Amino acid sequence: MERRTIGAATLEVGAVGLGCMPMSWGYSTSRQRGDESLRTVHRALDLGMTLLDTADMYGPFTNELLVGRVLKERRAEAFVSTKVGLLAGEQHIVANGRPGYVKRACDASLRRLQTNVIDLYQLHRADPEVPVEETWGAMADLVQAGKVRALGLCAVGVRGGRRTGTQRYDGTIRQLERVQQVFPVSAVEAELSVWSPQALDALLPWCAARGVGFLAAMPLGNGFLTGTLTPGEGFEPDDLRARHPRFTAEMMAANQPIVAGLRRVAHRHGDAVTPAQVALSWVLSQGPHVIPVPGAKRRRWVTENAAASVLRLTTEDLTELAGLPAAQGSWD
16 A cells, blocks of 8 residues: 655555544444454554554543554554543543643553554644643653654534635644644644545645645545445434434435545446545545545455555546535535
């Protein structure tokens, strides 16, 4: 697989990463299979998808434990990214950016991941009660202590159907400017896909201008861009899509032209090419510093996603994808 670098530290990873969250959090609990998830992570490493993206709040904690079982055997082959700053309770999620907590959380993540160093430690969310410089300073101390190799920040988008990327990520860019004065930012993780391209307007250029890597979260639109979801089929109550404004039956039907466009492009490249691979190739085409991190919990999906790294979209393809209608959500 093609290799790409993250940040000024020139950390090298496979061009397509693996989002581990769906294996233990955020999606239908009834479809989670621990043994299959382990085989999926192993398959990803076999295919060169070295970036494994997790967080302490996924589960909570169980996702890091799962990844740790693989790292115990194959640490040298993996680039592990985990996150700090959010605590998941029974019915709510709260931010905690206190320096003491950050350092304790890092030690706990290291134990669960069964490693002595985290390649990329990301601030999941800034704590509104703690200056972000203080939180980032504590994270920088972890780099100095040799527990972390590089730091990243997860972007927070402002909810709004057709809000531009310039407006949507203003707050994140202000945070980035502040923490950059304390310690270099190596990566930013934010949503980027054919149906959520807002990061292209301001956030992606900010990263490119400063040599900051960009981890594209949800590059397959929470599964919608794969073309495998049926409008009206519904989701289990614990599935995050059950409350997502683009996943009502009405909106899924309204957004089918986006999937149809991906299918048309895929068809031009051969019967074996899928809409998901076109969607990932589109993300890869946005710059050499961009690494899509699609979530997956089955080996078949990981194998399909990895193949997107060799798909090259033409100018005609990119023009057609740029002309697809904007995604609709129930907020519009």
